[in-house]
Amino acid sequence: xxKELKLMKGNEAIAEAAIRSGCDGYFGYPITPQxxxxxxxxxxxxxxxxxxxxxxxxxxxxxxxxVYGGAGVGKKVMTSSSSPGISLMQEGLTYLAGAELPAIIxxxxxxGPGLGTIQPSQADYFQATKGGGHGDYQLFVLAPAxxxxxxDFVFLGWEIAFKYRNPVMILSDGxxxxxxxxxxxxxxxxxxxxxxxxxxxxxASYGKPANREHHIITSLELDSAKQEEHNxxxxxxxxxxxxxxxxxxxxxxxxxDYIFVAYGSSARIAQKAIQLGREKGIKVGLLRPIxxxxxxxxxxAEFSKxxxxxxxxEMSAGQMVEDVRLAAEFRCPVEHFGRYGGIIxxxxxxxxxxxEKIIKAK
Amino acid sequence: MTEEIIIAGFGGQGVLxxxxxxxxxxxxxxxxxxxxxxxxxxxxxxxxxxSVIISDQRISSPIISQFDTxxxxxxxxxxxxxxxxxxxxxxxxxxxxxINPPKxxxxxxxxxxxxxxxxxxxLAKVFNMMVLGAYLKIKPVVTEEFxxxxxxxxxPERHHGLIPENLKAVQTGKELVEAVRTL
Numbered sequence: 001x002x003k004e005l006k007l008m009k010g011n012e013a014i015a016e017a018a019i020r021s022g023c024d025g026y027f028g029y030p031i032t033p034q035x036x037x038x039x040x041x042x043x044x045x046x047x048x049x050x051x052x053x054x055x056x057x058x059x060x061x062x063x064x065x066x067v068y069g070g071a072g073v074g075k076k077v078m079t080s081s082s083s084p085g086i087s088l089m090q091e092g093l094t095y096l097a098g099a100e101l102p103a104i105i106x107x108x109x110x111x112g113p114g115l116g117t118i119q120p121s122q123a124d125y126f127q128a129t130k131g132g133g134h135g136d137y138q139l140f141v142l143a144p145a146x147x148x149x150x151x152d153f154v155f156l157g158w159e160i161a162f163k164y165r166n167p168v169m170i171l172s173d174g175x176x177x178x179x180x181x182x183x184x185x186x187x188x189x190x191x192x193x194x195x196x197x198x199x200x201x202x203x204a205s206y207g208k209p210a211n212r213e214h215h216i217i218t219s220l221e222l223d224s225a226k227q228e229e230h231n232x233x234x235x236x237x238x239x240x241x242x243x244x245x246x247x248x249x250x251x252x253x254x255x256x257d258y259i260f261v262a263y264g265s266s267a268r269i270a271q272k273a274i275q276l277g278r279e280k281g282i283k284v285g286l287l288r289p290i291x292x293x294x295x296x297x298x299x300x301a302e303f304s305k306x307x308x309x310x311x312x313x314e315m316s317a318g319q320m321v322e323d324v325r326l327a328a329e330f331r332c333p334v335e336h337f338g339r340y341g342g343i344i345x346x347x348x349x350x351x352x353x354x355x356e357k358i359i360k361a362k
Numbered sequence: 363m364t365e366e367i368i369i370a371g372f373g374g375q376g377v378l379x380x381x382x383x384x385x386x387x388x389x390x391x392x393x394x395x396x397x398x399x400x401x402x403x404x405x406x407x408x409x410x411x412x413s414v415i416i417s418d419q420r421i422s423s424p425i426i427s428q429f430d431t432x433x434x435x436x437x438x439x440x441x442x443x444x445x446x447x448x449x450x451x452x453x454x455x456x457x458x459x460x461i462n463p464p465k466x467x468x469x470x471x472x473x474x475x476x477x478x479x480x481x482x483x484x485l486a487k488v489f490n491m492m493v494l495g496a497y498l499k500i501k502p503v504v505t506e507e508f509x510x511x512x513x514x515x516x517x518p519e520r521h522h523g524l525i526p527e528n529l530k531a532v533q534t535g536k537e538l539v540e541a542v543r544t545l
Contacts, residue, residue: 007389007397007515179424180382180397182389271422346427 003184010150010176011036013183014080014106017154019046022189024075025053027066029085032118033174034108037080050191060085064092064105071101072217074197074204076158080106082174083124084115086132093167094133097234098219102161102201104154105139106170108177111342119342120174122264125319128171129293136231138238140168140245141292143263147181149290155189160245162200164237171292173315175265175344241294248296252278253285258358259303260286260350261324262313266338270313272347277354284354292320297327304328309358313350314338333358363418365503366426368443370411371435371456376490379516380433381412384494387504387512388416396424409438416503433497437461450545454497463542471542472500479538480531488531495535506532 008016015037018026028038038056046052057063063079070077081089086107096103107128111121128141140160142153150172157168192200205215221227252274253259260270267288277284287303289296304310309332312321318336325334337353339345367384371377378399385397399412413429415421432447434440434455440462447453449468457463458477474496480489498504504512509532513525 005389007386007395175398175425178399180385181421181424182395265425268423269425272426275422344425346425347423348427 003186006183006185007180008147008183009036009178009180010144010147010172011080011108011178012040013147013151014154014170015040015044016183016185017151018078019044019050019052020185020188021155021158022050022076022191023052023078023154024191025055025066025070025077027055027057027063027070027077027079028081029057029060029063031060031082031085033110033120033177034080034082034106036177037106037108050188052191060088061092064089064096067103067105068092068096068099068101071096071103072099072204073206074201076102076192078104078106078154078157080108082108082110083112083121084110086124086127090127090133093139094131094135094137095219096167097133097137097139098135099217100165100203100234101167101217102158102165103167104157104161104170105167106172109171109173111340117342118174120177120265120315120344121340121342122173122266122314122338123316123319123340124171125292125314125316128169129295129323137234138166138241138293140164140166140241140294142168142170142247143290143292144170144172144176145264145267145288147176147179147183150176151183151185164241165203166237166241171264173265238294245291246294246296246298247290248299249288249290250299251286251288253287253303255283256285257283257308258285258311258354259307260284260311260313260354261289261300261320262286263289263292263320265344266313266315269345269347270350273313273350273354276347276351280351282351282354282359289320295323295327297323300324300327301329301331304331304334307332309333309335311350311354311358312336312338313345313353315344316340333361335361363416363503364421365416365431365501366429367414367416367431367433368411368429368446369414369433369435370409370439370443373408373410375410375435377410377435378412380490380494381414383491383509383512383516384416384504385414385512386516387508390511390515391504391508393417393504394419394421396421398424409436409442411439411443431497431501433493435493440464452500454493454500454539456493467543468545470500470544472496472539472544473542474535474539476535476538479534483534485527485531488528491528491531492535492538495532496539497535498532499536499539
């Protein structure tokens with residue numbers, strides 16, 4: 001595949017990836033810090049080149065329901081927003097999960113609660129990984145840490161979404177959305193033809209011929225026995241994801257006495273803190289969850305048997321730390337550090353927190 | 363080599379685009395680069411800043427709080443970032459409107475009167491390129507050839523006619539820079 005070098009913002013990379021990955025439709029409503037996604041799409045006019053629809057809806061509630069409609073007929077459809085907008089979409093997300101519809105939702109998180117601030121944050125971890133909407137459901141959650149991953153995870157997102165018939169969330173934040181880095185893009189993947197759609201999404205409601213039953217897309221089932229059965233099916237799917245789809249990266253962990261667990265932009269900051277720490281003789285490494293659901297429980301459990309302590313670094317008051325503690329099962333101290341409300345912690349603060357909360361506390 | 367830079371000034375001075383041209387030039391020269399703007403309410407009038415990293419290695423954090431070089435274009439930014447220059451680092455500033463000049467004695471301080479010069483030449487639009495030239499004279503992290511390539515890549519084609527003027531401004535900046543106090 002020919003690789004072309006570009007320099008782009010994370011938000012623009014999502015938009016470029018949508019066009020290049022054969023996306024059929026993007027529906028969105030502008031909100032800082034992710035407005036560049038639709039801005040870029042509108043400037044690129046993909047409808048003239050690939051036929052991809054780009055539509056500004058009247059609200060986030062509307063855009064997520066447009067996604068529901070597009071996904072129901074087997075199209076590759078997506079939306080993006082930031083925290084307050086994603087909150088408005090929660091009803092749509094649980095409906096998508098209930099009706100088992102594939103879609104990509106990118107959340108470029110900003111500080112909350114409420115309208116909060118436009119600066120970066122990672123305080124939507126709970127919302128993304130623990131439901132957000134009602135009912136027993138899971139989004140598949142990918143956490144990009146680079147502009148390249150913002151791009152790559154759109155491609156990966158389609159793969160997962162259609163393989164499992166499940167909505168995929170790309171959970172980034174204002175920093176990854178706004179930073180400009182090198183990006184290598186590949187060839188254009190054409191949009192699916194009608195034949196390909198029928199092959200790749202045979203369950204979709206693409207028009208009923210006389211010789212088969214209706215394909216019904218719904219999350220409603222009033223017969224509780226059937227609804228329980230449907231729930232069993234969903235749970236089996238989530239367990240299969242946990243079995244097969246966990247993704248993570250480790251950096252400098254071979255000789256580590258301590259590890260950071262951090263995702264997204266905090267993982268980048270933690271990497272710098274590792275450099276600073278190692279200059280001082282502190283052997284620290286990083287485990288970076290790439291999938292937040294399914295969460296890398298097993299590798300964290302393994303590390304908890306080997307290291308003297310774990311510090312989670314997230315731009316929140318401490319959310320992922322709960323999952324890390326569950327995985328570590330008190331085999332080693334697990335503490336949290338993070339600035340929040342739109343403030344980004346510095347590498348020095350992260351290292352200081354490791355020294356104060358883990359190393360000296362022992 | 364890793365060079366961590368903050369460029370700070372008023373919105374409208376071309377702070378973000380100067381950083382972008384530097385980042386593009388670095389990328390063209392096969393370096394790893396990152397460009398992280400302050401995109402907050404500052405953008406809506408007031409101060410603007412961007413941190414740029416150019417490195418031979420994979421860049422860990424694009425978010426940094428201490429800098430090898432600070433390029434400062436107004437008093438507010440000087441007050442904010444003078445303390446964030448690493449000991450032994452570089453502070454380059456435009457003295458226009460600066461009442462309280464930098465005081466640190468453990469860093470290298472340079473000035474470039476780019477506001478004055480660009481106004482005198484009637485070239486206010488390439489003011490930021492003069493500042494960039496001054497910086498490249500102190501720290502030649504990218505070569506001239508790649509600045510031209512960076513400009514070609516970062517400017518839309520309809521503006522490519524302006525590239526010679528921009529490159530001339532880089533030259534002017536190189537000639538204009540003065541050492542105030544060096545280690």
